[in-house]
Amino acid sequence: MMIEANQLYKTYSIVEKELGLKGSIKAFFHPKKKQIHAVQNISLTVQKGEIIGYIGSNGSGKSTTIKMLTGVLYPDRGSVKINGLTPQKHRTAVNKQIGVLFGQKSHLRWDIPVLESFILHAKIYDVPDKVFEERLEQLIDLLQLGDFIHQPVRNLSLGQRVRCEFAAIFIHQPAVVFLDEPTIGLDASVKETIRSFIRFMNKEHQTTFLITSHDMQDIESLCGRIFIIDKGKKVYDGSLTKLREKFSTVKTISFKTQTPIEELFQINGFRFEKIDSYHFNIHYQTDIYTNAQVINQIFDHYSIEDLAIKELTIENIVKQIYEEGLDE
Known part of the structure; x- marks a missing residue:
């Protein structure tokens, strides 16, 4: 098992402060603390070669979980193992087996050419020169780095920099890779380059990936399994196929x-969603109502300018789970 997390808990204390100078002084001398339960009883196992999507809304506990899995944070309760090792106890050994890409944390030196950052990375991870040369050649080809590998990082576009970040974390060939919003802000062509690269490394090297992303296309195109977390608690852990079947x-x-x-005129059995004063969605059970019945009800109650039947996407499903929960 590449990732084993058992009954993880993490709680933060924050100081609640009233507005204004008086509130600041009061909070300084008599701080009132509030407990934030960021992660509550999260258990997760991921096998070698799996690609799992770890998704949740902002503040749901995703980043806190990843920080515990990678050894950055200690859990208050519970245990973590990465390929049999505890990250908090065996930091050096675990770091050589994992790759981590967070949006704000760079593996590259800002003022030196990209290639020199790669060389430095290889030295830090004790990658033999011959192995480094072979891997670098493959990474340059897969991520299309040839045109800018000799440029300083500060001169690169976002898409170029992200591709270089991916190359950097694969120089030491990690067994497990944690990706936090890997394609955020990228154009469509660069996103597809990144996704193709992830598929290749997974297929060729059985690299295990845990991916968090608000871009559901990342999740749909890469992950066979998803883990949904909300308010620090597990909501769903299973295949995308089964989740679709459920909905x-x-x-x-x-x-x-x-x-x-x-x-809106309320109709029993229908769930209305207001986009603005002109645009609306209506959700209904196809085992209760036919499309024709629903459309007739809409035309009976409203003057319609345009209407379309929408395919249910994983984004729609996840949004509904956040809003209404998930019945077991």
């Missing part, structure tokens, strides 16, 4: 009205 009876119709609507 396969739910359909959505999107419509636009000719005049603004402030208050």
Whole structure:
């Protein structure tokens, strides 16, 4: 097992402060603390060669979990093992087996050419010269780095820099890679380059990936399994296919009205979602209502300018889970 997390808990204490100077003085002398339960009873196992999507809304506990898995934070309770080793106790050994890419943390030196950062990375991880040369050649080819590998990092575009960051974390050929929002801010072509690279490393080297992303295309195109966390607790752990099957009876119709609507006419069995005063979504169970029945109800109550039946995406499913929870 490459990742084993058992009943993880992590709680933070924050000082609650009233507004203004008086509030600041009061908080300094008589601080009032509030407990934030960032992670509560999270257990997770990931096998060698698996690609798992670890998803949740902002503040759900994703980053805190990854920091515990990589040894940056100690859990208050519970245990973590990476390929049989405890990250907090065997930091050096674990660091040689993992690669971590966080959005704000760079593996590259800002003012020196990219290649020199790669050489330094190889020295830090004791990668033999011949092995480094072979890996570098492959990474340059897969990530299309040839045109800018001799440029300082400060001169690179975001897409170029992210590709170089990926190359850096694979110079020591990690067995487990943690990616936090790996494609955020990238254009479509660079996103596909990154996704293709992840698929290649997974197939060729059985690299295990744990990916957090708000871009559901990352999750859908790469992950066979997803783990959904909300308010620090597990909501779902299983395959994308089974999650889709669970919601396969739910359909959505999107419509636009000719005049603004402030208050919707409620219809039993339908869930309305207001986008703005003209645009709405209606969600319904296909095992209860046919498309024709729903469309007729919409036209009976509203003056419609446009209407479309929408395919249920994983993004829609996850959004619904955040809003309504998930029935077991």
